[in-house]
Amino acid sequence: MDIPRIFNITESAHRIHNPFTPEKLATLGAVLRLETGTRVLDLGSGSGEMLCTWARDHGVIGTGIDMSQLFTEQAKRRAEELGVADQVKFIHGDATGYVSDDKVDVAACLGATWIAGGVIGTIELLARSLRTGGIILIGEPYWRQLPPTEDVAKGCLANSISDFLMLPELLASFDELGYDVVEMVLADQEGWDRYEAAKWLTMRRWLEANPEDDFAKEVRAQLTTAPKRHAAYTREYLGWGVFALMAR
Ligand code: SAH
Numbered sequence: 679m680d681i682p683r684i685f686n687i688t689e690s691a692h693r694i695h696n697p698f699t700p701e702k703l704a705t706l707g708a709v710l711r712l713e714t715g716t717r718v719l720d721l722g723s724g725s726g727e728m729l730c731t732w733a734r735d736h737g738v739i740g741t742g743i744d745m746s747q748l749f750t751e752q753a754k755r756r757a758e759e760l761g762v763a764d765q766v767k768f769i770h771g772d773a774t775g776y777v778s779d780d781k782v783d784v785a786a787c788l789g790a791t792w793i794a795g796g797v798i799g800t801i802e803l804l805a806r807s808l809r810t811g812g813i814i815l816i817g818e819p820y821w822r823q824l825p826p827t828e829d830v831a832k833g834c835l836a837n838s839i840s841d842f843l844m845l846p847e848l849l850a851s852f853d854e855l856g857y858d859v860v861e862m863v864l865a866d867q868e869g870w871d872r873y874e875a876a877k878w879l880t881m882r883r884w885l886e887a888n889p890e891d892d893f894a895k896e897v898r899a900q901l902t903t904a905p906k907r908h909a910a911y912t913r914e915y916l917g918w919g920v921f922a923l924m925a926r
Contacts, residue, residue: 722790726753788817
């Protein structure tokens with residue numbers, strides 16, 4: 679079981695697999711006023727940077743589940759490196775339908791809401807692991823500017839304009855589901871550069887090391903086009919943020 683190989687190649691050097699910088703992740707941990715012993719569940723935990731740094735900085739404990747074997751191994755190594763391996767656990771597996779045995783204080787899904795068919799399904803899934811009064815964290819794109827055409831949306835690697843909302847509409851959708859938005863931290867264009875541009879050097883080095891690989895053609899094509907695509911589309915049109923929600 680694993681995610682499509684292209685992601686394990688292009689994001690192999692990422693610690694954070696979304697447009698948050700380490701500073702933004704730290705800001706999110708701080709604004710949530712996490713206390714020692716706070717229990718956190720992270721679905722689609724990637725390389726574990728959120729759980730590991732929050733365990734180090736705030737004393738949280740928790741579990742991450744991710745379908746990438748590579749990212750899960752990296753998460754375990756990061757926990758060792760930061761000295762928090764006794765506080766956080768990483769499971770290689772499919773987070774679809776995952777509900778924790780014990781209720782948690784914070785249930786998160788940052789940049790992987792497709793695991794439950796979108797934002798609404800993911801909130802419902804996370805709510806099943808959450809204690810009464812706990813906080814749900816959703817990391818999700820939104821349109822900074824509405825794409826003028828469907829082609830522009832595709833340039834942002836969305837299937838269509840309707841994949842995402844504008845920020846006010848996204849916030850309103852949480853309200854309509856019966857949740858208070860109690861905090862939010864938004865990525866910026868610099869964060870998008872870190873997420874996207876970091877793939878380019880990784881791809882270039884991978885190509886040099888694996889010229890005969892079956893995937894070399896695809897990676898080469900991506901490396902050639904990605905910088906222009908990023909500058910024209912994702913960087914201009916797409917926002918991303920983490921929204922902290924509490925049921926009303
Ligand atoms: N939350 C992490 C990773 C976001 S990228 C971070 O912010 O750094 C999306 C992640 O979802 C990837 O790590 C990918 O491996 C994982 N993923 C994709 N499908 C999944 C599934 N069905 N179950 C668990 N993880 C999944």
